[in-house]
Amino acid sequence: MSKTKPKYQTWIRINKLLIFLMISLLLLFTALLPVPLFLRIFSGVIALPFLYITFILSYSVYQFSAIGGNYQSKIHDLIVAESNTNGKGKILDIGTGSGSLIIKLAKAYPHTVLTGIDYWGGNWEYSKAQCQQNAEIEGVAERIIFLKASAAELPFKSRDFDGIVSCLTFHEVRDRQDKMEVIKEALRVLKPGGVFVFLDLFNDKKIFGDEKVIAQAFEEVLEWKQSPLAEEMKLPKLLLSRKVLGNAMILSGKK
Ligand SMILES: C[S@@+](CC[C@H](N)C(=O)[O-])C[C@H]1O[C@@H](n2cnc3c(N)ncnc32)[C@H](O)[C@@H]1O
Numbered sequence: 001m002s003k004t005k006p007k008y009q010t011w012i013r014i015n016k017l018l019i020f021l022m023i024s025l026l027l028l029f030t031a032l033l034p035v036p037l038f039l040r041i042f043s044g045v046i047a048l049p050f051l052y053i054t055f056i057l058s059y060s061v062y063q064f065s066a067i068g069g070n071y072q073s074k075i076h077d078l079i080v081a082e083s084n085t086n087g088k089g090k091i092l093d094i095g096t097g098s099g100s101l102i103i104k105l106a107k108a109y110p111h112t113v114l115t116g117i118d119y120w121g122g123n124w125e126y127s128k129a130q131c132q133q134n135a136e137i138e139g140v141a142e143r144i145i146f147l148k149a150s151a152a153e154l155p156f157k158s159r160d161f162d163g164i165v166s167c168l169t170f171h172e173v174r175d176r177q178d179k180m181e182v183i184k185e186a187l188r189v190l191k192p193g194g195v196f197v198f199l200d201l202f203n204d205k206k207i208f209g210d211e212k213v214i215a216q217a218f219e220e221v222l223e224w225k226q227s228p229l230a231e232e233m234k235l236p237k238l239l240l241s242r243k244v245l246g247n248a249m250i251l252s253g254k255k
Pocket residue numbers: 011094095096097098099100101117118119120121124126149150151152166167168169172173174175
């Protein structure tokens with residue numbers, strides 16, 4: 001890891017991309033081998049969806065990263081702009097990944113203290129050590145605590161935070177089938193009057209249920225609104241594919 005530059009991976013797992021690339025190449029290679037014709041055609045046809053997914057994933061890595069469209073950072077900027085706790089207080093980032101969002105918050109609001117939690121499972125390429133190193137390089141380490149914990153059971157007392165953010169994490173939580181329970185757990189640790197900004201694939205009804213189910217999770221908050229990400233910022237068309245951010249919405253408000 002570089003000591004001078006922070007390292008923020010994109011939301012696309014490189015391992016996953018490599019698996020799709022290998023399968024695509026294997027199928028294409030089989031289609032070119034001197035094997036029975038039906039096997040060659042079959043391999044060629046099966047290769048198509050794998051090639052498509054490999055392309056979408058590679059394109060997304062490019063657009064999310066700083067060498068491409070830098071959209072991951074731009075989306076984090078959007079969340080930072082909406083999560084102002086009057087520039088002070090305690091802020092929690094649920095599923096902090098490589099610390100990119102929480103570090104932006106720390107820099108934007110220098111009088112806040114922040115906590116980033118994540119379970120940093122082996123299937124992700126992020127780690128607590130990387131978060132800490134990134135925060136040190138960015139000069140905000142003394143105001144951020146990184147903790148290993150699950151979003152399903154937050155190790156905090158109720159009404160502890162002035163602001164809570166979460167980006168593309170709730171849908172990933174495997175230890176709670178009902179994702180609304182995870183959202184309610186986040187709201188539990190927010191102070192009355194505290195602000196929240198949650199970005200996730202809330203429009204995917206298979207994961208989050210319909211509008212009524214979502215509304216129930218927020219029935220005890222003072223005010224909240226939902227807005228498709230595509231209405232909040234201009235995104236390349238391919239990133240709006242259902243496989244990427246097509247279902248992304250921002251739910252924000254005040255408890
Ligand atoms: C798509 S990444 C987003 C990371 C970060 N929020 C960002 O915007 O860069 C999803 C994150 O959710 C975390 N995650 C998955 N399940 C979790 C759980 N049960 N509790 C806490 N974090 C979890 C993963 O480790 C990963 O860091």
